[in-house]
Amino acid sequence: MKIALAQLNYHVGDLVTNTTDIVLNIKKAQQFNVDLLIFSELSVCGYPPLDLLDYPGFVKKCLESVESIARICTDIGVIIGSPSFNENEKGKNLYNSAFFLYDGNIQSVHHKTLLPDYDIFDECRYFEPNNEFRIIDFKGKKIGIAICEDFWFSQPVANSFGRTLLYRESPMDKLMELNPDFVAGLVATPFAASRIEARKEVYMKNSEKYGIPLFVVNQTGANSDLVFEGGSLVINQKGEVFDRLAFFEEDFQIYELDEVTDTRAHGLKLNIKDPVDMTFQALVLGVRDFFYKLGFKKAIIGLSGGIDSAVTAVIAVKALGQKNVEALILPSRYTARDSLEDAVKLAETLGIGYHIIEIDRLFDLYTELLNPLFNNLPEDNTEQNIQARIRSNILMACSNKFGSVLLNTSNKSESAAGYSTLYGDMCGSLSVLGDVYKTRVYEIAGYINKNTEIIPEGIISRPPSAELKEDQKDSDDLPEYDLLDKILYQYIELNRSASEIKEAGLDPSSVDKTISLVNNSEYKRYQSPPVIRVSEKAFGYGRKIPLVGKF
């Protein structure tokens, strides 16, 4: 039996585009005489469709797409994902389903059992869990279907509560009672730099435990905040990787089932993926798809001469091409000559257009107009914020005039600490580095400069500064980034309390200060741009902290 995996980049909600892509892949598979072609979870609508699922009309259109796709599946078996209606009287309105198409019709429907509801996942909001298992009998083989989280039951899940079993039932145990010959897995796993190998191992352990081959199809591409890595897997019945599809791009591969299950074959030895390299690639894809899917071409970036805007610019150029990236350099009297020169040098190295607009006259005019109100009050953050907001007004004016998209350049450390100006440097349609701690930004800069100096050395070696007042340094207001990032990681990713972080040996006063900065800046992050998620816990929909109250 010839089995093909179609790892595609879906457009969430765009049923026409997705259906067309699916049909083209079915035609390709038909040309190669493929018996069974597998797509990923919710492929018809793309993952995650979010509250589009609250529109019954949208779900109806998804099902119409499934039916129209079924019509061309005359001589080929196809498994695709789509939401479907719960026809029972009780329970949630929908199922997260896989459809088996053959002979021009829908042959069977299989629902997802374990519905993830944590971090960015909220499937209990829409879907009723499955409680009936069925097998597909196809050309002499029995095929089981599992959808994403269904594989995860019996695996230790790292969890701040120290519990390893999160779910109520094991769908794989149930499915195995039906004795499938192999399992088709439809998944949609958003990228997290630390989880690539962990995911692979979950599939390998399932395969090993049940002695069964798995064909696991992931989607690729990015949908604003979420990047999907691809890397679909074929695992043999011994729990070894038979093949892995490309990362961060579409892929289509065909396998002979007998070759996968050949007991003499050895699994692939896969290198451990470098998280810095993978993060860089994920960010590039995140930027590229954001523009592509929203129909934009050109980006605009404010270059400060600092490392965050430099790394963001490199990612944008990689994603969109140098001719589609434009920089504004907006110096003030507080901008060091080195910063200005390095910003220019970077723009020239990258070959992107740039303009320099000095903001001092605007700043002075704001100060003059506000003087009757401010009187003789001493300077404070206000004056710094005015400068940041002058810059954002100029950047947004260029964005509006030229139809280019402003990229936000804040990193996760400063976003966490609230070390930023709301409506100032927090502006932008997409935050490229908002899920990348400062120490990792430096690692990415090193990765970028691995072979040639693209980012000027001075940008990397100069101590970080917002340059909004005389002789300012980030370390005047924040713990050193090495320490800050360690505290933030424990607080945000591991959900540890202040006392637990102190017990882990980190400087107590820095811990208290950092946590207080994080808690007191929730109101800023509430109005942040969407952040490309590359960790297990990004700011945005996956982390919902009350704005009001002390804790």
Add this chain to the structure above:
Amino acid sequence: MKIALAQLNYHVGDLVTNTTDIVLNIKKAQQFNVDLLIFSELSVCGYPPLDLLDYPGFVKKCLESVESIARICTDIGVIIGSPSFNENEKGKNLYNSAFFLYDGNIQSVHHKTLLPDYDIFDECRYFEPNNEFRIIDFKGKKIGIAICEDFWFSQPVANSFGRTLLYRESPMDKLMELNPDFVAGLVATPFAASRIEARKEVYMKNSEKYGIPLFVVNQTGANSDLVFEGGSLVINQKGEVFDRLAFFEEDFQIYELDEVTDTRAHGLKLNIKDPVDMTFQALVLGVRDFFYKLGFKKAIIGLSGGIDSAVTAVIAVKALGQKNVEALILPSRYTARDSLEDAVKLAETLGIGYHIIEIDRLFDLYTELLNPLFNNLPEDNTEQNIQARIRSNILMACSNKFGSVLLNTSNKSESAAGYSTLYGDMCGSLSVLGDVYKTRVYEIAGYINKNTEIIPEGIISRPPSAELKEDQKDSDDLPEYDLLDKILYQYIELNRSASEIKEAGLDPSSVDKTISLVNNSEYKRYQSPPVIRVSEKAFGYGRKIPLVGKF
């Protein structure tokens, strides 16, 4: 048996303040020889604690609060709400629980069965549903406990999918098998202008169906986006309202059980609440608690001479007092003399401080500095947005300098249509009218002016305009608000598709235009301030639409 209801205003996450309030109310009840005192859902931590529940340390502290409260419950029975740990191997980490305290100890724990997971609710994210029912035997009475959604099973739930039964099991049926004498209900129901009577009726129907009295305690107060109306209910065994507690404020009432169950007593005839009046009160509480709970006193508002900023100013004055509200009036060459004069008149009528800063010189300087880039390109939205962002920079500068909070003045219609400038008039820490359609804003203005003209008549009668270019009117770009709001309501609140809305008889081209405006402005609303929710579907966490993709 003397039963008391404590309807309190909790501070989400602030366990010390909440515990103190709870203890003070227990002491008060002890003075009146109350037998049983009932608090609302998750009272120890306030509702909704959101992802604070992902911190095991936080849940531990909640349970420590429960234990410390139990110690003073020597001679009084107390029912309070708190998260608790799921000690089983499987399932979610926590339960949403009610604790019965007596004799200085925790006597029993009762978990919530039906976990809402729609709109702003996401309880499946944290909690395992209950599946064991138990009764409290106390002073010769059997007491059942139900938590919020537990009451809702068998009621028709308006749902865009046309289904009436949403849940898998009926907790009230199960609970009734244990033959309680009455039910203590711990609830936390966020305000929605259209749902006040519907909620009351759910409790009445439960009571009537099972022939049992209910004591239903809601919380009051606001937590950034959500306002809780209070209005706790005592319902007799005939399904009649015996008493209703105050709306939008704390309340404490004591009842003699025999009097509630006296078969000769008649229920109260309650007037239907006026949704405009209730919305106004909810918004006032929303503003007041946002400031109070975040520790702020003073608000700043940009007064344009339009109706939205006028209504916002009146609400702010009502919430915070005239001396705590300051206005900036920021005219340009496009500001009509009438608008300027009416803005001044309103500020003077309200007795709030105001300053006038003309923005033309700033606008001209931006234009001059951008000229080398913009060259001879024609004017477009860019120039309008620059003005809006100059205003926000000035407003935020005053906010930063004086520690006052900028209130956003956008209404739901313009927010839905994206008829606003991101980082311009979309700025502010809290959106007061972001869940109020323009037509309802006019109704609120009428309500405010009921007895005396507080809002100058010209503000109400002049056609709405952003005044960002010559002779501009909202109706140049948008359908008339009467029509626009009808379309928006069907699309946003009722989840109807374009074709369904057209079938309902609304102008087809306006429907298409409106839906396209809504879909294309999701990226703006992503960065909106939190919106005080007064409808069944506000923008914010309760409505998650993908930013990327066509639909």
